[in-house]
Amino acid sequence: MSLMIVDNLGKAYRTYKTEWHRFGRWLGIPCQPNEEHWVLRHLNFEIQPGEAIGIVGQNGAGKSTLLKMITGTLQPTEGSIQVNGRIAAILELGMGFNPELSGRENVFHAAGLMGFSTRQIQKAMPDVEAFAEIGEYFDQPVRTYSSGMQMRVAFAVATAYRPEILIVDExxxxxxxxxxxxxxxxxxxxxxxxxTLMIVSHDRSAIQSLCDRAILLEQGRILKDGSPEEIFDFYNALIAEKEKSTIEIKKLESGRVRTISGTGEAKIKDINLFNEKREKADFVEVGESVFIKANVVINANIGTLVFGYSIKDKHGQIMYGTNTWHTKQIVKNPRKGDEYTFLVSFPANLGPGTYSVQTALVDSQTHLTSNYEWQDLALVFDVVNSNQTYFDGSCWIEPSIRVEKA
Known part of the structure; x- marks a missing residue:
């Protein structure tokens, strides 16, 4: 059974000529609004028990409105939300807190609204106080708290009891x-x-480390629903999209999705990874000296060309990234038909696993001004460990350990 079903959900804000018209609408009398602005519309998705969902989108996409309707603090204009479980939510900072009451008193109030008895709250109070770690301020008025202290108490009380669904906003x-x-x-x-977790954040690493699924909202509608890596790659391409630019999506044999965006004024012709023997390689050893060779063709006269790359793990977390703007190797005034080769040498100081290379051809330090080409999963390779001491983690940081008898 689904833990949550969102069916044709929509939220509109309306203005009327008079309050009588608004009142008449409540009573079912057909009164047309003066203005109608839909914040969300036609949202449909289901969430299964144990899933972790990230809600992604630009400011104004409707993310916070969606969470407020799920938690019941805002009523939908159309559609429905069916929830089969208890929700704990952390939305707006200090939401529901009385600034004149102490942290302890606000915990009683908030937990009571969550449906817990006085006895249950008293039993959980020492754990809430210990988790918040704000010392004597716990018995001081909330108006004396910093925003960080309010966050500590709000999170501590919201997670004092394990919920079926935990919702966390920014x-x-x-x-x-x-x-x-x-x-x-x-x-x-x-x-x-x-x-089950539902989290709204602009922090890519937080969503990719916590979530197994992400939903992209754009102008109040679901634009894409998929893996966090795929969603963030598409979102990144979306916010960089300019006039004449395109977004191309290709599903690879591995099942992962490659996203390519940009104007096409410069493009990567081919890209390969080479091992220490200068042979093309799909896998390399931990610590091996390797290099990436990227051949770039110029399709239009441009002012500057900057090549950037990032190495990402299988979850899409960036292990390392830089570009030729930061290394002060900017190509000036490349002309149509020119070709350039970028050679990037580095030691593969990575943990065993699968990694991908993301590339960027831009005009400056960021892709948000002129994005010639941005390519995710431009290259995929594996790192294996057959020569080094066994270790855990994504980075190879070989230690020197001394053992001395005291």
Whole structure:
């Protein structure tokens, strides 16, 4: 059974000539609004138990509105949401907190609204206080709190009891690094116990590390639903899209999706990875000296050409990336028909696993000004470990360990 079913969901904000017309609409009298603005429309998706869903989209796409309707703080204009389980949500910072009450008093109030008894709240209170780690401020008015302290208390009370569905908006971004790590660890613990996660964030690494699925919203509609890597690659291409640029999507034999975008004024003709023997390679050894060779053709006269690349793991997390803007190797005034070769040498100080290379041909330090070509999964290779001491992780950082008897 699905944990959540969103069926033809929509939210509109309407203005009427008079409040009587609005009141008449509530009573079912056909009163046409003066203006009607749809924030969300025709949303359909299902969530299964244990899934982790990232909601992605530009500002104004309707992400927060969607979460508010799921949690019941906002009523839909059309469609329905069926939820089969208890929801815990962290939406707007300090939402529902009384600034004149202490953190402890607000925890009683918030947990009570979540449906827990006084006895249950009293039993959980020491854990909430310990997790929040704000010391004596826990018994001070919330109006004296910093935004980070409010976040600590809000997260602690929302996760004091494991919910079937945990919803987190961008609010976690205001916390300090220590508490963010602590919060994500708790989220992962809940996931292991079967909690379904729905998170809104612009942080690609957070969604790719926590989620197994992502939904891209654009102008209030679902534009794409798929793996986080595929969604973020498409989203990245979308926000960089300019006049005359295109987005091309190709499904590879491995099942992964390659996204290519750009104006085409410069394009990668071919790209390969070479091992220490200067042979083309699909796999390399941990620590081996390798190089990437990218041949680029110029299809129009342009002012500057910058080549960039990133190495990503199988989850789409960037291991390393840079470009020739930062290395001060900018190509000036390339002409139509010119060809350039970029050779990138580096030691494969990576953990065993599958990696991909993302490439960018742009005019400056970013692809947001002129994006000639942006290509995800331009190259895929494997790293194996048959020569080095066994280790865990994505990076090879060989240690020197001394053991001394005290």
């Amino acid at each position: 609010a976690l971004s205001v916390g300090d690094s220590y508490f963010q790590h602590k919060s994500f660890n708790r989220i992962r613990e809940f996931q292991e116990q079967g909690t």
